[in-house]
Amino acid sequence: MSENQSVRAHSAELFVQPDAILCSTPETVLWGYIAANLPPALTVKSGQVVEIEALSHQGLTTNKDPEKFFGAYGIPSNEVLADAKTVFAEVKRPRGASVHILTGPIYVEEAEPGDTLEVRVLDIKFRVPYGVNNTGPGKGVLPGLLKEPSAKMIRLDLERRVALFSDDIQIPLNPFMGIMAVSPPTSLGMVSSTPPGAWGGNIDLKFCGIGCSLFLPVFNTGGQFFTGDGHAVQGDGEVDGGAIEISLKPTLQFILHKDKAIKLPRVETATDYLTTGLDVDLNVAMRIALQEAVDFLQTEKGMTAADAYALSSLAVDLGIGEAVDIVNLVYAKIPKKIFKSNPEFWYQPGG
């Protein structure tokens, strides 16, 4: 069996019939913010699987309607999503709200504050074969770099799984949802969709692709999950302010952990455990991420603080996951391969 055949066989094996499909309609989307205790867009039991037809905000944030916006880049009308047109026509973005279109909330039965919600990313499909990277003066880590706005329409080769950046450059795709969130504490009221927080949100963490588990602390009854801000591929940092922004269709499984409380988002992939630190100051975000890693090694691996600190120095990598959403995200990445006693993960790539 060739490697390609093996990959296909594996994908087929992973295919699961979702328990529900959640569409993006004027009734199931929020534009630029999230909030707690809204009427459920869907209610699921722990263990159930939902396919979500999510929407990118790209092409919907100017005065032009999406057909005109994308048409100017040569995208034919039939390649513009119908739900994008509907949302643009019928949903009003609150003044002062951010740009992202979020779909939800999905209530998970029996989820209560203090629980942990695990979101398994079983699959992510592309809804369109093109995306946009948008930057310019005042944007990203180097706000003074450019004198003019710059929007780049990037076609994807979905067969070969690459983004066609230029004649010389092709970038392997790694689709993930920039935003996955539970609803924030009610004390915060409406929360902009731009800065991430303990509830997750706009974490823009590229390790949240197919095969990961994202763990989020539950603040409200039902957890109340939102997602949006699809990314075809993005480097650590999202440094110019955006990824290849694109409409994606993730297939997510929701698993409730009643016996587990966490403070901040964590991720587990087939190869690594990741803890996160969130702060406007990278120096602070780094310290939080590392303290979370030390806590993880003590709690989950039974290590002393001294050994956890030493191991972090020798084998844990600190990276800047996201540096452009007001609140920055630093992650600490703990490789699984160093532990002989490591339990098997649900996702085994190529396995």
Next chain:
Amino acid sequence: MSENQSVRAHSAELFVQPDAILCSTPETVLWGYIAANLPPALTVKSGQVVEIEALSHQGLTTNKDPEKFFGAYGIPSNEVLADAKTVFAEVKRPRGASVHILTGPIYVEEAEPGDTLEVRVLDIKFRVPYGVNNTGPGKGVLPGLLKEPSAKMIRLDLERRVALFSDDIQIPLNPFMGIMAVSPPTSLGMVSSTPPGAWGGNIDLKFCGIGCSLFLPVFNTGGQFFTGDGHAVQGDGEVDGGAIEISLKPTLQFILHKDKAIKLPRVETATDYLTTGLDVDLNVAMRIALQEAVDFLQTEKGMTAADAYALSSLAVDLGIGEAVDIVNLVYAKIPKKIFKSNPEFWYQPGG
């Protein structure tokens, strides 16, 4: 041919007879600082290869002599390096100097200020099969974590290339020199070996292992190269203040680029280009590293600023290379595989 055999064959192929061997003696080491325009420990021509018997400071920074220090951990006297004993007995560390033992300077003929010195890491051998990780109160990214000093003697299995951290944990080795430096500008006088700078120094960057090229800007005639601070393995950040500190023997080739000026250290590996940003504030270090990446993409790959910024957002990873040496290092890692026109690198792992 098995994978192991292939690796061995490749190592044999890489073996080169060095043009010179530089030992660590009281005449060729500096303890805790570097300075410009010292008498050369060795002079080489561009292209020449030097094997350097470098020394770790571990075991030499207490009042105990190295035999007693290591003996307390069960290391027999014959496993303690003779040159470590000599340096401890005969070299006086200046008051206020840092801990590292540096070997050099190596003068490179015809190197002048404004040139770039490329240091190819052809090989790194282990001089001893053990190393130390040393941390405690006031040390590292979490100075308040521990109440007691903690020094951990870690044995290496050099056949299997792993550090034996505990019964459950083994860490694959990745030896590299924590310090590689040219001499700093004379305006700075004596410079502590702890904070890294434009001259390189204590960059503690784990990508500087076998098969990399480190590029350093030349500030003084001859470049004047120093190295030390061997690390058996270290994660991004070196978060508890140290790696597995160990005496290593690097084989380095010095290549002078007369037609090339750079501002800050850069690294090229078989798979990536890395730029660096150095500052006490991680937020600033990140912006510098990214600006360097954008400059690199414009200068070396002929891209516009807008395309370089967009590509950085999609495919460049920002990581925290080192966060414990007063001046922090953030790197921007540009993958080579995205460029169809990428020129071949000198080192081809497994090739």
